[in-house]
Amino acid sequence: MSYTDRHNLTGTWALLAALYTLATAHVVEAGLFAAGFLLAEWAGLGGFVQDDVDTVMDVFYFSLVNYTSLGLGDIYPTGHLRFLAGVESLNGFLLISCSASVLFLVTTRQNR
Template identity: 40%
Template sequence: MITVLLCVALHFEVAIRVSRKLDYAESRLRKRFLILMFAMFGAHVAEIGLFALGIAVLLQLPGTGAITGSEAVTLFDHLYVSSLSYTTLGYADLSPEGPLRLLTSTEGLLGFMLITWSASLTFLQMQQHWAVGGE
């Protein structure tokens, strides 16, 4: 639950700050959208990292599940499973088992919501651009 709250708060802060920056920016459309895309991409990567940290913490506690498909699960594996969950791609070679599945399924739902939020923000910025006649 803490991971969900942190991710939503992070996404909100990045979205608000980048929106305000773009509203007052006198720069050309290309620069504004590069700022938007890289800021939102960075937010998504950070959110995947937060969930990977949550997975790593849970795996240290007894009875919270495991990641199967690899003999030695590393930090890279935590990031990999987290990114598969966040983007709702699904699991292939590595997959969560036990109670850990609750965290990764929650991550999938939240990831979908936050990716959609980023797409909506991008659309709203484009709509503002179209309303003023473009550049």
């Protein structure tokens, strides 16, 4: 029994609820990775090549770009942070793919 079967969400409201829930979950996870990057940088495990990466928003921007697998390259990590960036990119790709599957199921679900 799925979540949408237990709760009578149909049509546009179901799609909006799923979309906003999944988007929020992705932003929170990218934020957790950004916190991990900051903690690892503070511990001396690596850094970022661009010198003006000095705010939390810069690291969060890098994390969102990396999580979505865009890889723009304007900021990139060094040292052991490269491994964490690879893990984040793979994790983001898998979770965004799962989210697309959930959205597909919500949109194609027939009312019973």
